[in-house]
Amino acid sequence: MLNVSKRYDNGVVAVSNMNLNIKHGDFVFLVGPSGAGKSTFIKMLLKEVNATTGKVIVDDLDITKLHRRKVPELRRKIGVVFQDFRLLPNKTVYENIAFAMEITEAKPRDIRKHVPMVLSIVGLADKQKMYPSELSGGEQQRVSIARAIINNPPILIADEPTGNLDPDTSKEIMKLLLQINRRGTTVLMATHDREIVNLMKQRVIAVEKGRVVRDELGGKYGYED
Amino acid sequence: MRIKSFGYNVKECFKNLWRNRMMSVASISSVAATLLILGIIFVLIVNISAMTQVAKDQFDTVQVYLDEGLSIEQIEDLGTKMFKLQGVQDVVFEAKADALEKMKLDWDQNGYLLDGLESNPLPNSYIIILDDINYASYIVTSIESYDGIEEVKYYQEVIENIIKITDVIRRVGLFIMVVLIAISTFIISNTIKIAVHARRREINIMKYVGATNWFIRGPFLLEGIILGVLGALIAATAIYFAYKYSYNAIMDQFYMFISAYLIRVQVIIKDVVFLFVIIGSGIGALGSIASLRKYLDV
Numbered sequence: 204m205l206n207v208s209k210r211y212d213n214g215v216v217a218v219s220n221m222n223l224n225i226k227h228g229d230f231v232f233l234v235g236p237s238g239a240g241k242s243t244f245i246k247m248l249l250k251e252v253n254a255t256t257g258k259v260i261v262d263d264l265d266i267t268k269l270h271r272r273k274v275p276e277l278r279r280k281i282g283v284v285f286q287d288f289r290l291l292p293n294k295t296v297y298e299n300i301a302f303a304m305e306i307t308e309a310k311p312r313d314i315r316k317h318v319p320m321v322l323s324i325v326g327l328a329d330k331q332k333m334y335p336s337e338l339s340g341g342e343q344q345r346v347s348i349a350r351a352i353i354n355n356p357p358i359l360i361a362d363e364p365t366g367n368l369d370p371d372t373s374k375e376i377m378k379l380l381l382q383i384n385r386r387g388t389t390v391l392m393a394t395h396d397r398e399i400v401n402l403m404k405q406r407v408i409a410v411e412k413g414r415v416v417r418d419e420l421g422g423k424y425g426y427e428d
Numbered sequence: 429m430r431i432k433s434f435g436y437n438v439k440e441c442f443k444n445l446w447r448n449r450m451m452s453v454a455s456i457s458s459v460a461a462t463l464l465i466l467g468i469i470f471v472l473i474v475n476i477s478a479m480t481q482v483a484k485d486q487f488d489t490v491q492v493y494l495d496e497g498l499s500i501e502q503i504e505d506l507g508t509k510m511f512k513l514q515g516v517q518d519v520v521f522e523a524k525a526d527a528l529e530k531m532k533l534d535w536d537q538n539g540y541l542l543d544g545l546e547s548n549p550l551p552n553s554y555i556i557i558l559d560d561i562n563y564a565s566y567i568v569t570s571i572e573s574y575d576g577i578e579e580v581k582y583y584q585e586v587i588e589n590i591i592k593i594t595d596v597i598r599r600v601g602l603f604i605m606v607v608l609i610a611i612s613t614f615i616i617s618n619t620i621k622i623a624v625h626a627r628r629r630e631i632n633i634m635k636y637v638g639a640t641n642w643f644i645r646g647p648f649l650l651e652g653i654i655l656g657v658l659g660a661l662i663a664a665t666a667i668y669f670a671y672k673y674s675y676n677a678i679m680d681q682f683y684m685f686i687s688a689y690l691i692r693v694q695v696i697i698k699d700v701v702f703l704f705v706i707i708g709s710g711i712g713a714l715g716s717i718a719s720l721r722k723y724l725d726v
Binding site for chain 1: 629630632633634635636637638639640641643
C-alpha cells in the first residue's frame with residue numbers, strides 16, 4: 204500500500220532516505236522522540252509538504268507527482284485524527300461529523316443515515332446534540348475519530364491521539380482504533396505513549412533523526428531511557 | 429459548484445455577513461462610494477461624448493473660396509478634384525449670387541444695405557461636407573495647394589480643441605476609475621480577511637478532510653460578490669436620482685439649448701446599473717479570492 208523512499212530538506216533534513224512499506228490492513232505504530240521526523244512523515248502522506256526526493260505511494264498512486272487539484276481527493280482517502288482533536292466549537296457533535304460529509308457533496312439523505320451509524324460505532328449515539336466543550340477529552344477524541352472515518356477512508360492516520368488523555372481513556376481510544384482496524388482500515392498511529400505501544404503488541408516502526416532505526420512486528424516501544 | 433453545496437454556501441455566507449455586520453457595512457459603503465464617483469465620471473464622459481458628436485456634426489464643413497475670374501471649366505475641375513479627396517462626403521458649389529442672397533437673408537431687415545453694392549464682392553465658393561472629421565487638416569492642406577483658391581475656411585481650432593478635451597477627460601477618467609477600483613478591492617479583501625481569519629480553524633480542518641479549494645472559497649466568494657452588488661445598487665440608485673435631478677434642473681434653466689444634447693435618464697441608467705453590477709461583483713470576487721490565498725495553501 205505504501206512504499207516510501209524519500210529525503211526531505213529545507214536546511215533541516217527532517218526525513219532522510221526512509222524506506223517503508225505498510226500493507227493494506229496493517230496497524231502500525233510510529234514511535235520516536237520529538238523531532239525525529241514523525242510529523243514530517245505524516246505531512247508527506249497528506250501532501251501537506253512535498254518530498255524533496257523519492258516517491259510516496261499511497262493506494263498505488265505516486266502522490267509526489269499528484270497535481271495540486273487532486274490533493275483533496277487524496278485526503279478523502281485518508282482520515283486524520285489529531286492530538287488536539289480539531290473539532291469546531293460552534294458546531295454540535297452531529298454537525299462536526301456531518302461537515303466532513305457535506306464537503307464531499309454527499310446527499311443529505313446519506314448524511315442523515317451515516318452520521319448516527321458512525322456515532323454508534325464510537326459509542327456516542329446519545330451525545331450527538333452536544334457541543335465539543337460539553338464533552339470530556341476522550342469523548343472529543345471519539346468525535347474526531349468518527350469524523351475521520353465517516354467517509355470510509357482506507358487509511359486512518361492518528362497523530363498522537365492519546366497525547367492529551369489519561370491512561371484509562373487512552374486504552375478506550377486504542378480499543379476503538381483496533382476495532383476500526385479490524386474492519387479493514389489501515390491504521391498508522393504516531394505516538395510517545397510507551398505503555399500503549401507495549402500493550403498493543405502491533406508492528407512498531409521507530410524513527411530517529413529522520414531514519415528508520417527499527418521495524419518489528421509485535422514490538423515494544425523499546426527506548427530504555 | 430453543485431447545487432447541493434450551493435445551499436451550504438448561501439447559509440454560511442449570510443451568517444458571516446451578519447456576524448461582521450460593521451465591516452460589511454463599511455465594505456458596502458466603500459464600493460458604493462467608489463462606484464458613485466465612477467458613475468459621475470461615467471455620466472460626464474458619456475454626455476461629453478454625445479455633445480462633441482453633435483458639435484462635430486455642426487463643424488464638419490469646410491468652405492473653400494475661389495479666386496475671381498476662373499472659367500467654368502476650371503471651377504468644375506477643382507470641384508471634381510476636391511470630391512476625390514479622402515474623407516470628403518460631398519461638395520456643393522455656391523455661386524457668388526447665391527452667397528449674396530444668403531447673406532441678405534442672414535442680415536434680415538438690414539439686408540437692404542446690401543442692395544446698394546455696385547458689384548457683388550463675394551467670391552464663388554465650394555462647401556465641402558466632411559465624411560470623417562479627422563481628415564479635416566489633410567483636406568485643408570491639400571486644397572490650399574491647388575491653383576485658383578483664395579481662402580480655405582474651417583473651424584480648425586474649435587474641432588481640434590474638442591478632440592483634445594474629450595481625449596483628456598477620457599484618460600483622466602479612466603485613470604481615476606482604475607485607482608478607485610483597486611482601493612475598493614483592497615477594502616473588500618480586508619473585510620473578507622476578517623471573516624476568513626475568524627474561520628481559519630474551520631478552513632484548516634476542511635483542508636484535512638479533503639475539501640476542494642473552490643468548496644472552501646464558495647461562501648467567501650459569494651460574500652464578496654454580495655457586498656459588491658449591494659454597494660453597486662446603492663450607488664446606482666444615488667446616480668439615478670442625482671442625474672434625474674440635474675437633468676431636470678438643466679432643462680428648466682436652459683430649455684432646449686444644452687439639454688438637447690443630454691442623454692435621457694432612462695437611457696443612461698440601464699448602462700449604469702449594468703456596468704455597476706459587473707464592476708461591483710468583480711471587485712467583491714477579486715477581493716475575496718485575494719484574501720483567501722494565504723489560508724488555502726495547506
